[in-house]
């Protein structure tokens with residue numbers, strides 16, 4: 001029943017169903033895991049996102065040209081119900097009509113926390129407007145502003161049209177969603193000025209995800225006036241911009257100003273955010289992943305048979321420490337076989353079930369240093385490993401696309417080590433690569449990784465990480481127990497040097513990882529169990545959502 005819903009969770013991307021390309025990467029997968037945990041934990045919540053009927057993009061790799069981006073083609077009607085109401089949002093001189101699709105999202109007990117996907121592809125709209133909800137992170141800044149107007153203002157109007165009349169908490173997942181504040185203030189007749197600032201705070205919760213200033217959406221005041229001039233008075237726009245550079249509207253600052261509770265997505269990230277936005281009390285709730293969604297079949301079967309109740313209560317994964325080496329290794333071997341068979345079938349790679357397999361897959365972008373492992377190809381080629389890569393680069397990220405070319409080139413140049421780049425990274429591929437690798441590699445340039453979640457998915461499947469000490473790994477890393485660091489934590493003010501980090505990476509592989517893998521299977525199996533027991537039991541979205549309930553949503557009398 002809509003009127004019983006207490007929490008509205010807004011996110012530009014929501015990865016709710018692996019067959020629906022309504023996400024670009026980690027942010028959307030997190031939103032999907034939040035919604036899955038809401039449903040399991042019977043939190044009366046509704047999600048609001050954009051339909052993305054052309055997806056993020058479908059990725060092809062051409063050996064010469066690198067990444068090719070093809071609009072995704074899919075049928076929303078196969079997965080969702082189209083809802084009756086249509087609403088309009090202001091868009092400069094015109095109005096844009098918005099409809100929505102409802103995804104049921106049933107949890108383990110049959111409780112539903114639905115997700116609404118907003119869609120402007122309706123006949124009432126002109127060609128330009130029909131495309132607003134089509135391409136996730138597509139085109140230019142004007143396009144982004146239009147999308148955020150549909151998401152924030154349109155989302156609130158749609159909730160209203162559908163009868164969601166008792167929402168206590170509006171949770172903004174990243175600044176893209178912050179126009180919802182403006183629409184709600186108007187709806188409740190709260191003035192958009194200094195006197196109104198505190199009035200609605202209790203209703204707003206904000207999660208920030210970006211530790212670099214360039215990652216936050218900023219629109220010029222002129223552009224905002226062009227699109228929202230008929231909707232907001234000049235003084236109101238001035239007030240929204242009156243923070244930092246007064247000629248610009250910064251979506252993150254707007255969300256920060258109006259929210260009673262703000263969190264970063266890991267302890268370190270919250271600390272960095274407090275430095276970036278002084279004066280705001282920014283707490284931390286470290287991300288988590290949905291344990292049943294991200295555990296592979298063999299591990300689900302193992303946990304079902306040995307850890308009673310883990311589906312409802314993933315902190316019971318603590319008792320994975322009592323599993324036998326054999327049963328853990330056996331479950332992992334099944335996952336690994338599935339991955340190697342897939343790689344060999346699709347890439348003619350000739351990979352070996354018995355060779356240490358390193359997995360690296362995520363958004364391909366410079367600060368994550370996807371090619372650190374390839375720094376010295378000769379050195380890499382001397383190691384007894386095989387490597388599986390995957391990931392999309394944002395269409396405008398030329399550096400990221402260069403990295404993909406480098407990886408593809410390395411796959412051709414290596415003589416001994418088999419290395420592949422698998423196309424079109426998505427949730428299903430993520431499940432296969434992460435659970436099938438023996439070692440999960442992550443090499444971000446600290447401190448630029450807000451959290452990272454793929455290493456948490458690895459831990460749930462008994463796969464230890466080798467990673468820079470950044471984001472969640474600062475909390476999940478115990479050297480030689482849950483995995484390895486590449487180097488000691490980078491001190492403030494010290495420049496990270498790729499050359500030096502690559503040296504440390506090779507040396508860690510040569511001296512620690514490979515000897516343990518090949519010569520001490522017992523110790524390796526122990527690390528697998530520690531990964532599940534110490535990290536799987538904590539870095540899950542049930543724990544995260546419970547922290548949201550206790551720390552962020554408690555201010556209101558719900559739920």
Ligand SMILES: *Cc1c(COP(=O)(O)O)cnc(C)c1O
Pocket residue numbers: 024025026029361362363425426427430442451452453454455457
């Ligand atoms: C988990 C996931 C990510 C995020 O990976 P990180 O290593 O945390 O950056 C990105 N894309 C997909 C498809 C994922 O499943």
